[in-house]
Amino acid sequence: MTEAYGQRLGERLRVENAPAIVTRALRTADMAVTEIRCDNPLPGMSDPIQREDAFIVALNFRELLNREYWEDGRRASVCDLRAGESCLYDLKREPRSLLEQPYHSLIFYLPRGALDAIADEANAPRIRDLSYKPGAGVNDVTISRLGSLLLPALSHPDQVNPLFLDHVLLAVGVHVAQTYGGMRLMSRLARGGLAPWQQRRATEILRANIKGSVALKEVARECGLSVGYFSHAFRRTLGVAPHQWLIEQRVALSKEKLRDDGLSLSDVATECGFSDRSHLARAFRQTVGVSPGAWRRTLKR
Structure with a gap:
């Protein structure tokens, strides 16, 4: 069992309460997000997380000055992290941090199986590795916005539509695969229809907004397409225009x-x-x- 999300992750990072959401939107692998918060840490190194072929992305909500970060038993960096910045970690490298300042983060768990499934459904080559600088923060606006959507859900998961949670976590996975893994969509789009992952995401977004409204450009953007191309591809795949499908x-x-x-x-x-x-x-x-x-x-x- 992985130690990279939920209460087991909380134990590694010395917090008593670590609420988590797990999505099974991908059939072959789970993705998860965990909220980690400690206002009065006891100084010391975080406990090691069991090595596995997976990545975690941490969205930081508090500034950390002169933070010490370690990989494979060696100090990799000492740097400042700003509130709103994200860090990527490879769990094969046993990432650890010196915990001596109050911290508050959302930690996204992305196992290799999830990244492979995302690439397969996009008809793209599988990702070998993610590109990142060990311990350094990145001002990733997409991760920050998606994370802000999940904070209320972690407090009241029973009040949130599961389709919405699946959508947001899947969006994080696709964004990481494209931005840090170099994933690019390929030939399936050339035939004029939606790729399976795009069809699933579009219909999930529409269903999640069945009682309200959602802008077509927002759905198209989440599928990585222009509005015109998305409308054409949606009709070709499902037989009707997006608004008609929603009706x-x-x-x-x-x-x-x-x-x-x-x-x-x-x-x-x-x-x-x-x-x-x-x-x-x-x-x-x-x-x-x-x-x-x-x-x-x-x-x-």
Whole structure:
């Protein structure tokens, strides 16, 4: 069992409470994120983490001055880390730090199997290694923003949509693979459709926003595509435009809600992301062929 996330990681870094989220969005490997916080550390070296073919990315929320970092038993660097900077670590090199200042970090766990799966689904060559300077901080805005989305979820994981958590952690993995591993998308995109990982991510984002709204450019950006190319590739892969696909998902959800006689049509519309009952009626009739009221009466008969 890995020591690189959750309470086992907390023990290595001398904290009692280490909340973690694990995603199984990739079938062959888990990814995870752990929150580590210590306001009054006892000076000393962090305990070694069991060696494995995996990487961790630490997003730091506190400034650390003259921080000492060690790899393979040797001091690798002494440098300042600013709040908001990220550091990469290779768990094959037994990374350790001198813990003598208060620290607060999000630590993302990326095993080799996860990086391989990400590359495979992108139809890209597998990544051999990640490019980073041992112990040095990087101002990675993407990691910082994705990490900020996860902090509330670590406090109340039962209140967050699992699709959202899978999406954010997968986005971290893809970003690391592209930015530090040099992963580049290849021929599968040339055929005009979405790669499997892009299709999964796009539909997860849309489903996660089924009751609200999401800008098409945001979904396209998460897939690494321009808005125009994404719209074309989405239609080619799923047979309909993104907005139409989302409407179909809302109509499917409304069918489930209409089985509850305690919900009015206005309530159903609100629950399913439509602006009002008229909006629900138009979309429902276009998709199903009858009005929601008529469909509900048919159920009763």
